[in-house]
Amino acid sequence: MDTQIFSLEDINGSTSNFVEHIVITRDDPNNFNEKNQLNLSEPAHSLLRYFQYSRGEPFGTCRICQKEIRRTQGNTNGMTKHLNKHPNIFEEFSTAKSAMPPSTRMLKNENSTPLKKQKINGQSEKGLDNIINNGNTILSEDFNGIDETIIDLSKPPHSLLRYYQYDRGDPSAICRICQKRISRKKGNTKGTTRHLMLHPRWEQNNIKSKKMDDAILRFICLSSQSLSITEQESFTDMFSLACPNYTVKNREYMTNLIIKKFQSKYSGLKDALRKCQSCSFTTAIGHSKGQYFLSVTCHYIDDSFNRCWKVLAAEPITGENTSNAITNKINEIFVDLGISPTKVHLFLRDAASSMCRSVEDLKFQYFDCFLHKLALSVSDGSNLPEISKQIQICRELVAFYNWSSAFQNALSRQQQLVDAPKNPLIGEIPTQWISTLTMARRVIEQQNALLA
Numbered sequence: 222m223d224t225q226i227f228s229l230e231d232i233n234g235s236t237s238n239f240v241e242h243i244v245i246t247r248d249d250p251n252n253f254n255e256k257n258q259l260n261l262s263e264p265a266h267s268l269l270r271y272f273q274y275s276r277g278e279p280f281g282t283c284r285i286c287q288k289e290i291r292r293t294q295g296n297t298n299g300m301t302k303h304l305n306k307h308p309n310i311f312e313e314f315s316t317a318k319s320a321m322p323p324s325t326r327m328l329k330n331e332n333s334t335p336l337k338k339q340k341i342n343g344q345s346e347k348g349l350d351n352i353i354n355n356g357n358t359i360l361s362e363d364f365n366g367i368d369e370t371i372i373d374l375s376k377p378p379h380s381l382l383r384y385y386q387y388d389r390g391d392p393s394a395i396c397r398i399c400q401k402r403i404s405r406k407k408g409n410t411k412g413t414t415r416h417l418m419l420h421p422r423w424e425q426n427n428i429k430s431k432k433m434d435d436a437i438l439r440f441i442c443l444s445s446q447s448l449s450i451t452e453q454e455s456f457t458d459m460f461s462l463a464c465p466n467y468t469v470k471n472r473e474y475m476t477n478l479i480i481k482k483f484q485s486k487y488s489g490l491k492d493a494l495r496k497c498q499s500c501s502f503t504t505a506i507g508h509s510k511g512q513y514f515l516s517v518t519c520h521y522i523d524d525s526f527n528r529c530w531k532v533l534a535a536e537p538i539t540g541e542n543t544s545n546a547i548t549n550k551i552n553e554i555f556v557d558l559g560i561s562p563t564k565v566h567l568f569l570r571d572a573a574s575s576m577c578r579s580v581e582d583l584k585f586q587y588f589d590c591f592l593h594k595l596a597l598s599v600s601d602g603s604n605l606p607e608i609s610k611q612i613q614i615c616r617e618l619v620a621f622y623n624w625s626s627a628f629q630n631a632l633s634r635q636q637q638l639v640d641a642p643k644n645p646l647i648g649e650i651p652t653q654w655i656s657t658l659t660m661a662r663r664v665i666e667q668q669n670a671l672l673a
Contacts, residue, residue, distance in 0.1 A: 265317030
């Protein structure tokens, strides 16, 4: 048996005492198996496999040569260097250590990912496969199609109890996302932390994350919601359950994103209008809360012979001379979007006198809106004395019963008495052409209750 004798300083740093340390060559058929001295329940990259120590102890005892190695404040450099004296063991430790996936850290931000996803090179991926197949941590081999809908939102994002189900003292924990059982012997959290790498959050530039951002912006715009809805707890909780991989962005991010989207859409609209040979326009004036708005919509046929329409603007109208204000607004819209007057085929407008005068001043070919003319004729017909009197009675009845909750409760009692439909009276809205008819129909429906 070959031996090599060399001197080491003792633990206290004194140079007076030397210890003979015998390095046994493993190639010798007579040597004993060093692995018999190891704690094989620990993974190969863990120092607990080769040393015996407890939390807070200043020394660790080598399981092979029983040498005590200093580990002040948990420092592991001395133990790692000591493994060099057992070459085959050190080779096993180094191989397992290099095969480990990149370290991760917990993020305590409410809107951040529980584990920051890092790039994994080929060697680390191989090491992760070894952990999955050979380690004492039980992981899933197929991570596609996982039902990621069950996490405990009552726990903070930095708590493992948000993602795992276990009790104090349990030797294993169940992943709430994929239902896999993960080992946690003696409360060790390395396995549970490493397993969360298999359920990474989408990065901000991830294509799926960008699609979710666009979908949220579309929802906000079409439903006239405030951008601050993305910071509401119920909104973020909904996405935590429906799509745990996605991180809901805050209001500032969404504000900047919607500005970029608008600029992109605006540039695309200008390019499309520049390419079209001719186009027609529909325009109308709407009224809301004492303010008048002018809307202009462009209609054209693209190169693929598809009918396209784009809302160009919805601008407020101010000033005493309404016809001049409309003319100026239309000119401003055309200049901003680069629309040449020679491309204008037709203007479809309502029959209001101010609108007629403004389009005539622009010298565009025009046509009256049939529905608006029909509404004007109905309005003129409702001004007949015998009809206007009945409409005025309906208005007064609606105003009376909607004056206070006591009158509304009285109407409800009258409806129960005569078994009438439990519907409230509806008032008239000047900007809705059909609202007068709807009001009259509801009064006729509740006629028996009103006379009770």
